[in-house]
Amino acid sequence: MRGSQAPRHAARSAGLGLAAALAVTATGCGVAVGDDSVDLDYWLWDANQLLPYQQCVDAFEEENPDVRVRISQYGFDDYWMKLTAGFVAGTAPDVFTDHLSRYPEYVQRDLLLDLDSLDATAAVDADEFQEGLADLWVGQDGGWYGMPKDFDTVAVFYNETMLSEAGLTPEDLQDLDWNPQDGGSFEEVVARLTVDSQGHRGDEEEFDPDDVVTYGLASQGSGGTSGQTMWSWTAGSTGWRFTDTDVWGQEYNFDDPRLHESLDWLFGFVDKGYLASYEEVGGDANAQQQLGSGQAAMTTDGSWMINSYTRLDGVDVGIAGLPSGPTGHPVSMYNGLADSISADTDHPQEAARLVAFLGSETCQNIVGDAAVVLPARPASTDRAVEAFAERGIDVSPFTDLVEEQHTMFYPVTDQFGAIDALMTPAMDEIYIGGRDAETLADLNERVNAMLE
């Protein structure tokens, strides 16, 4: 069947004109209906954002009476599966929320439209967004493939009660530092927050690291290739970066001793009793669960988790900044989602109008006011900061990092799926204790070979 060769075009040339037309109608995928209006499909995965984005779409439809938008939401794993099938069969949505780890694969295969080539989106200036966010979505060919919608960074979430029980105050969590040699003041705090079954703390003589009740630091698993919320901030603040260039690196730096030292230090917490072992939490460790159950006192996690932590029953969670590293300041991974337009769409101009609107101040303010994530436009970010503040949550630890540019990008390269399949088991092995971090140097050669 032609389908196996060029599936997306099979139906169009298959001589099944009627059937194909029916199919397109059935999916409602950007087909003009009786009146002159145009239907667009928009997909996203985070159910928490469904409400604000529905409001955005309502506002958009008001401004654009000739366009109707249908939002669909699918869970993260289902989302990518259905999207892939959609690309194969030509039933992909016109506009969808995109992720940095996925879009290079799509760009490489000409599945996305260049936003610069469409009127409505070309009119948007990349500088209107938080610094550097739009650059993440510029492909190697110079095309622009995603309109930034939000950003995320990493900070420390801690249990306020446990902190005061340890004789510490929120001020003690300001300006902490760490280094791979003695762990710095951050390690002292982690040790202080760790409690064994006899009530001895991690910094006391009698402490038994094999009988811990509350770990100072919650585990996020090994963190895999990107270590986004688990270890990226450690290596990042030694000056290490994933790749040779900020975006579209040609070489990974998994052979860098600074990375190895950082991993050794962090995962060394397991033996010291400050961090749960792999056996206890597994590869898909849920830090929210550990904080919620009192198994851990503190964790590093992303800004999209703010509501998940602050809504925990019976646990008062505070937020503090990441500790500074050997470079003298903290470094957080800086990542963001964007909206992309499928090359399959029958209505690129209308889709572009939608995307431009989703990235506009009007929509971003709606998202900001909903206080779920941090929107991509600085003014809207401020609205979100205020909205969070009204609920008593200070999110400045997340936003300060961006203002001070203490960030590094999520690794955007080709072949991320294959690299991840190789790196994740290795990272797990390091966490378990069965592998030396130094051996990542061997893997780095294989990873870089994939990029050639």
Place this chain on the structure above:
Amino acid sequence: MSAVENPAPARPRLGRPRTAGRRDDTRLALMFILPAAIGLVVFYFWPLVRGIWLSFTSWDILTPARFVGLANYQEMIGDPVFWNAVRVTLIYVVINIGVQTVVALLLAVLMQRLSRSILLRSLVLTPFLVSNVVAALVFLWILDFQLGIGNQFLDSLGVGRVGFFTTEAWVIPTIALVNVWRHMGYTALLLFAGLQAIPSNLYEAARVDGASELRQFFTITVPLLRPILGLVLIISVIGSFQVFDTVAVTTNGGPVDSSRVLQLYIYDNAFGQFNFGYAAALSVALLVILLVVTVLQYRVTRAGQTDLN
């Protein structure tokens, strides 16, 4: 005791009904299998042929496939993750099928002998009403190292906690047993249907002869259940080799690669890395393994024949 004692008179197979003479039912048979054959060709064989073709190509799903000859197979031979996946899958199948068959047989016999209660039969089937994914999630929760009620129970017994989903030694047995839980009632029901087909007068005769329950089990039940048992084994082994959901939900292949079963590796290659050509070659390998195992089982259990006629 065996088919010979079946009161139905044994007959030569070729002696077809006297009235009809020896007939050839080809045309009728074609009519009878036509709908099923359409389903077979369209929804199984065409994709199979296409899949085998793709195993000789490099295809990323989204752009045209490129013929690469045996390259995928060469890569597979030298791929340690593949061989590990074969090993892990085999261990899984042995544990899963071994335990499941014994438990299901026990359950089926108990259901037949103890109670005619339909409620009981329904309760036994309840785990099958829950999807694989939910079954996996429930056990992930129950067996959580710290918070799971199962581990807290073990801890209170003084056994100590077990990293069911997080240690290399436990992860495959745990996943195998979770799937035993979900499928044991289902399998028992199939076997139960087979038990019911055994003529009751055989048991009556055995009783008259003074045979014990145990003896009846081994001389009547087991031999006469053989075709159904063989069938159930073949089908559950084929299903067991394709384990995927449970692993994807609970461990996603970890710790390290200790639960990276074949289907997970295949799926990850196809949809995680857009490496469909290689995934197709891996699937062909799985198919070959299944063919060999099934032919062997078919021979050993003689599942194709019945002793009742």
Place this chain on the structure above:
Amino acid sequence: MTSAATALDPTEARPASPPPAPRRRPPPPGRILAWALMVILLIITLFPFFWMLRTALSSNSALYANTISLMPADANLGGFQRVFGLQETEQAIAEGGSGASIDFWRYLINTVLMATGITLCQVFFSAMAAYAFSRLHWRGRDFVFGLFLISLMVPVIFTLLPNFLLVRELGLIDTLLGIMLPSMFMTPFAIFFLRQFFMNVPLEVEEAAMIDGAGRIRVFFTLIIPMTAGPVATVSILTYITAWNDYLWPLMVSYTDDSRVLTVALGNFTEQSPQTGPDWAGLMAATLVAALPMLLLFLAFARRIVSSIGFSGIK
């Protein structure tokens, strides 16, 4: 001589003649042991369901802090309310749900239509094929049967995309028929299973009917199917449950409420984005609610079969 239809009568194993129940005797130790085994197996079977119920009645935010108690943590009906789409979006999100709108009864009807369509067609067509493979004589029979057996082994990964493309080219995306199509014609399992039981039907019963002038087709409908009512019902129920629980394929084909089935809708209760946990209470409530119709169906079906035993004249 017996038939599978009478087979659901468990008293057959004992010399006692039906219909009176077996006489009461002090239970032998073997029977006590057997019952004990049965009870253990039942506990293993049912405990996870208790845990699901306990979780379904708990509130998500309290679950992590209350893990030992057998009673629900911070008991409430929020999980069930979300399943039936009765909760306001904002409240649902606040309680850890997805906030996606849920039109439960519509999905239930879709699911019933889908599972019923699949079961009727699949079991009927499979039974026809099974008859051809067990009772008819034709050249190439074993070979063709082997082909059907092989189809059991075709990996999902091979069939998913081609079938999706086919359904799309037929214009059946986002229709219930599109969801049903691939499994309507047969499953190798049903053919294999029914064939095994058809083979057990004594030849002389069939011959007797044919002497009376019945054709093969009539024999199939009036003899074979009724005599194997038990196994046919078993396959039907298992087919129904399998169709009911199918997730990946309906997820691919369904785009709107027109064809959304329960499993796909309930996907909203699993993890929505990486690192956030699932909506445990909602997920467990959804699982229980979705399983309940199946359980009722099974109970009803099983009664039917038993009551039909009296009418089957073959003994």
